[in-house]
Amino acid sequence: MSTNASAGGSAAQHQGQYILAIDQGTTSSRAMVYNTKLEAKGRGQQEFPQHFPANGHVEHEPMDIWQTTILACRQAIKDAGVDVSKLAVLGITNQRETTIVWDKATGQPIHRAIVWQDRRTADHCQELRDNDLEDWVQERTGLLLDPYFSATKIAWVLDHVEGARQRAEAGELAFGTVDSFLLWHLSGGQVHATDATNASRTLLMNLHTRQWDPELCATFCVPTAMLPEICDNASSFAMVDRTLFQAETEITFAGQTSEKNESADLPVGALIGDQQGALVGQACIEPGQIKSTYGTGCFALVNTGEQPVMSDHRLLSTLGYQLNGEATYALEGSIFMAGAIVQWLRDKLGIIDTAAETESLAEGIGAEQSEILIPAFTGLGAPYWQPNARAAIFGMTRDTGKKQLAAAALRSVALQSRDLFKAMVADGQTIDTIKVDGGMTDNAWFMQALADITGYTVVRADTAEISVRGAAFLAGLEVNIFRSLTDLPPLCKSAGTFSPKTNKQERQALHQRWLAAIEKVR
Numbered sequence: 001m002s003t004n005a006s007a008g009g010s011a012a013q014h015q016g017q018y019i020l021a022i023d024q025g026t027t028s029s030r031a032m033v034y035n036t037k038l039e040a041k042g043r044g045q046q047e048f049p050q051h052f053p054a055n056g057h058v059e060h061e062p063m064d065i066w067q068t069t070i071l072a073c074r075q076a077i078k079d080a081g082v083d084v085s086k087l088a089v090l091g092i093t094n095q096r097e098t099t100i101v102w103d104k105a106t107g108q109p110i111h112r113a114i115v116w117q118d119r120r121t122a123d124h125c126q127e128l129r130d131n132d133l134e135d136w137v138q139e140r141t142g143l144l145l146d147p148y149f150s151a152t153k154i155a156w157v158l159d160h161v162e163g164a165r166q167r168a169e170a171g172e173l174a175f176g177t178v179d180s181f182l183l184w185h186l187s188g189g190q191v192h193a194t195d196a197t198n199a200s201r202t203l204l205m206n207l208h209t210r211q212w213d214p215e216l217c218a219t220f221c222v223p224t225a226m227l228p229e230i231c232d233n234a235s236s237f238a239m240v241d242r243t244l245f246q247a248e249t250e251i252t253f254a255g256q257t258s259e260k261n262e263s264a265d266l267p268v269g270a271l272i273g274d275q276q277g278a279l280v281g282q283a284c285i286e287p288g289q290i291k292s293t294y295g296t297g298c299f300a301l302v303n304t305g306e307q308p309v310m311s312d313h314r315l316l317s318t319l320g321y322q323l324n325g326e327a328t329y330a331l332e333g334s335i336f337m338a339g340a341i342v343q344w345l346r347d348k349l350g351i352i353d354t355a356a357e358t359e360s361l362a363e364g365i366g367a368e369q370s371e372i373l374i375p376a377f378t379g380l381g382a383p384y385w386q387p388n389a390r391a392a393i394f395g396m397t398r399d400t401g402k403k404q405l406a407a408a409a410l411r412s413v414a415l416q417s418r419d420l421f422k423a424m425v426a427d428g429q430t431i432d433t434i435k436v437d438g439g440m441t442d443n444a445w446f447m448q449a450l451a452d453i454t455g456y457t458v459v460r461a462d463t464a465e466i467s468v469r470g471a472a473f474l475a476g477l478e479v480n481i482f483r484s485l486t487d488l489p490p491l492c493k494s495a496g497t498f499s500p501k502t503n504k505q506e507r508q509a510l511h512q513r514w515l516a517a518i519e520k521v522r
């Protein structure tokens with residue numbers, strides 16, 4: 001696999017004029033077509049069902065992931081009005097940690113995808129913690145022992161599907177995060193690879209060597225025979241038969257083959273986990289630059305440069321991106337419920353029809369509101385890491401109605417963000433401005449609340465599609481459409497700045513009430 005990611009490398013020259021980029025997310029698969037100036041020309045999006053088979057379990061049907069991804073690509077290409085022959089390269093960004101195990105011979109998954117939000121392995125993590133392994137694991141991986149990450153999910157599949165462990169040890173099964181699973185099928189069962197950012201979320205990659213760590217694999221009981229090859233983010237991963245994006249043909253799984261497909265000539269030039277994709281897509285390429293993405297969950301990443309920063313405040317140390325074998329690290333705060341709280345207001349409480357309605361509903365509800373919502377629907381992420389905590393609403397009165405709930409829901413996302421930024425500062429980072437993106441940033445009330453509650457200036461990206469822009473840029477880098485990361489900042493514009501209108505005392509008072517409520521659910 002080549003790792004030619006910047007000018008001066010021997011990367012392939014691009015033949016076409018457009019970049020196709022996939023964003024395989026938690027609730028939908030999206031695709032974008034960009035021109036060589038990184039301007040969006042076409043968009044496709046396909047939602048797919050979420051499965052909640054038991055308390056704390058969250059699953060996806062891998063065929064849904066695969067089919068909706070291809071359909072979104074076809075839609076984006078049609079929307080752009082370009083012929084598939086004009087595509088130069090394909091980039092992929094994806095929901096991270098979500099775990100798929102498939103049979104190499106047939107390409108068929110042996111279990112549904114276990115989604116990053118899934119908490120079923122909380123006891124396994126607790127057992128490892130009871131054996132005093134957390135510090136050792138953190139030192140090697142930058143991560144903590146939480147069911148969020150892939151390793152315990154893989155072990156769960158191997159222990160719950162009959163014969164799976166034996167077959168994995170015999171090299172008959174493949175594990176992949178969603179990038180790797182898509183790459184396998186896009187390459188027609190020829191390539192089993194991943195990138196270093198996705199690998200950094202499994203608990204199996206050593207953050208310092210950026211290779212699979214045999215001792216970690218042994219600790220989590222994951223056979224190394226099932227792991228993909230780890231590559232740079234911009235790399236010649238595989239060749240795809242571009243007619244896949246054109247044909248109305250059936251979309252099926254691909255079994256392993258070594259037979260070369262002569263029609264496969266569209267390179268996959270980039271893979272990157274979606275939050276790292278957003279770090280690139282927001283041009284956070286200098287140490288200290290920070291982005292926070294508000295989609296289903298919220299993920300804040302600050303670029304920490306060439307060395308990993310090990311957090312003393314329960315943040316994650318992770319890979320930002322890896323180009324030409326060189327790593328750029330990041331410190332990450334991950335929270336599980338952001339836009340998903342708004343979905344809950346819509347789908348379970350039925351108090352809104354659309355997510356956007358929360359903006360007008362929350363209007364006029366000031367920070368002194370008595371209601372505090374703790375959104376621990378799937379446990380608490382950073383910096384608390386309490387998988388068994390559950391959600392609660394405190395301070396309700398006879399006056400509490402839709403408006404107060406909408407405001408408390410949006411404020412809870414800003415308050416969780418404040419926790420993350422405080423932890424980053426405590427870990428030695430200097431924060432001034434937060435670059436934000438994701439579906440929730442359409443909501444101007446939420447944007448102002450975020451500035452007011454954190455006390456930082458919030459700069460909103462010019463488009464919600466930021467992770468995928470990062471993947472498109474890296475794919476373009478691989479085929480020499482772009483020369484180096486320094487081409488990136490002028491291509492990434494903002495659309496609105498929100499400055500704090502509160503004083504320190506007001507911010508602290510609200511935060512104290514939040515912390516007191518958090519203590520009650522822990």
Ligand SMILES: Nc1ncnc2c1ncn2[C@@H]1O[C@H](COP(=O)(O)OP(=O)(O)O)[C@@H](O)[C@H]1O
Nearest residue numbers: 025295296339340342343355356438439440443
């Ligand atoms: N105007 C809005 N106000 C509040 N939340 C919103 C708004 N628009 C979208 N959302 C929320 O943003 C999320 C979708 O954002 P997106 O970035 O597409 O997420 P993902 O990539 O995780 O699928 C949904 O959870 C939705 O509830």
Ligand SMILES: O=P(O)(O)OC[C@H](O)CO
Nearest residue numbers: 025026095096295296297
């Ligand atoms: O699909 P998203 O955008 O909610 O992202 C999910 C994250 O990658 C989980 O770590």
